Amino acid sequence: DRSGVSQETGLLKSWPFAGPKLLWEGGAVGEGFSSVAVFNGRIFTMGDKAGQSYLFCLNAKGGATLWSLQVGKSGGNYSGTRCTPTVDGDLVFALGQFGDLVCVEVASGRERWRKNLANDFGGSSGGWNYSESVLVDGNNLICSPGGNQATALSLNKRTGSTVWKTVLPGGGESHYSSWVISNAAGIKQYVRLFAGGTFGVAADNGRFLWRYDKLGRNTANIPTPIPFGDFVFTAAGYGKGGALLKLSRSARGLSAEEVYFSRELKNKHGGIVKVGNYVYGDFDDRGSPWCADVRTGQVKWRRDSEGQGSGSACVTYADGRLYVRYQDGIMALVDASPQGGFRQISSFKIPDGMKKSWSHPVVCGGLLYLRGKDKILCYEVSDAKRDAAPAQSVRLWTDDTGNFQVKAVFKGVKEGRVILEQADGAILKVPFDRLSPSDQNYLRGL
The missing domain is CATH 2.30.30.700 (SLA1 homology domain 1)
Structure with missing residues (x-):
């Protein structure tokens, strides 16, 4: 559901000094910042190998490669893939950093169709290349070529044929966020952060609904917005900040009213998660996770110096804990309580071989999956005593x-x-x- 919130319970409340038990490492998945999608005993990710970018399918028990498919060329502003694949039933979708979008059969790895967002739709990604995880909603796939021909695009997920395309006023380059679904004000819509700010488009035909431009004109817009009820929380880094928007019907259609804007809630690329009435993210990319009341923007706590880890922090939530992966390869377990200040409970150094440890952690089936350089690491984080x-x-x-x-x-x-x-x-x-x-x-x- 793109929330970064795992539904797992019965997990370890703290880890041994050296970290939780490493069950296996493997996969030979090349170089990249893509995280993993876990589905029906399989792991899907992307990576660069031998001058090309690939989509990989691994066995979730041990990480053996079941199949791989060439997606496009390798490289980019930062060398390596960015997209985490999207799995939908019998199909998996992956986007290479240069706009190569593929639809592949989960079981066999056979390619069904492919498009290129730049060549086929006049798209423009931005300097850090295409990064989004495409959204699948019903029969349609939603993606973001960017530019002034098809800023937003919907394709039939089984054929790749165009369902609708929309030019967003002031949308600009695609940048690096992903689409989410909102039903605010009783209107089903897709919401995303582009170079020009945060936008909403109608799900049925892609028509432009609203724009919040305070986060526009930025070096890079990356975090995925968080919709809930009639509200959307949206944030960006590079000195910008975070905002809560209330969506409501108006004479002109749909309006986005700013409830608050706070520079204390800026976030560059570690992502933000919402748990109940609270949101958690990293302060820009400084390795200073924060907790704030999403209703008011009031910061409840922020890390100053306690605990290990430095550089940009990726955040995932599971079972009362924040799983925080720092750029320097420290994996930390943090108390998610809004009260009592920042409290790091456990941490360990990931043997991931990455210069920039930016891939988001995934908690699924009592396991913690971490992407490394040319490998996946799988840790046991369930607690049999708690089950x-x-x-x-x-x-x-x-x-x-x-x-x-x-x-x-x-x-x-x-x-x-x-x-x-x-x-x-x-x-x-x-x-x-x-x-x-x-x-x-x-x-x-x-």
Whole structure:
């Protein structure tokens, strides 16, 4: 769902000094910044090898290569692929750094169709080349050639034929974000950050809906926006900042009203995740993760000097913890609680062989996957002792006001909400920060 939020529970709350157990490393996936997509026992990623960029499919048990497909030429402003493949049922889609877009059969690795965003649609990526992970929605694939012929583009996912294309006013180069889906104000739309700012287009025909240009005219616009309800949180680095937008219908169609803008919420390329009412990201690319209330923009904490790790920080969330990968190859486990300040719990040095350790961590199936140079590393992060613990005891839970109590069993955490099951089977979903301090401390200790 492009949120950077894993639904995994029962994970280790801290790691041994040397890090969690390394189950395997392998894959021979070349050089790149692409992360991994894990689906039905297979791992998909991209990388440069022998002068070409490739799409790789690996066995999730051990990393053996099942197949690979040449996508386009290698290289780029920073040498290596950028795109993380998009998997949709029996198809996988990958975008090379020079605009080569391929549709491939998951099972066989056979190419179904290909396009080039620059040559076929007059696209313009920007100096750091094409980087997005294309969006698949129903029968359509949404991507971003950029430029003044087809800034935004929809293709039939099975044939590659054009469904619609849109020239966005002031959109400019594609830059390096990816599309997300919003249903704000009752209108299904696609939202993305371009060189010219943050844009919304109608999902049915691609018509331009709205633009927020405060993040435009920037060196590079990278973070993917975060839609929720009638709102969109969007941010950029290089001294820009973060903004919360409220989308509403108006006489002219759809308008984007700025709720707040804060330079304290800038983010270059480590990405931002939203958990409940809080967002987490890196302060530009300084290796200073922050937590802020997404409703107000108030920063709750920011790392100053505590813990290991330096340089740009990639952020993923799972089971009450932030998985933070720093540019210098330090992998850190950080308490995601908005209260109590920044607290790094564990860390270890990734033997990834990368000069710039920028690939985002992935938590799936109790495993932590990390992209390295010409390899994937797979770590065991599930905690067998915790798997059965939630089902063993009923607890009296209290809210933060002390006025509401309920007897229930803890079943896990999803999207920042604590899942509680009552004796009659009724399920309650309570925001973590609405629980009493004692209940919050209880959960942190699990």
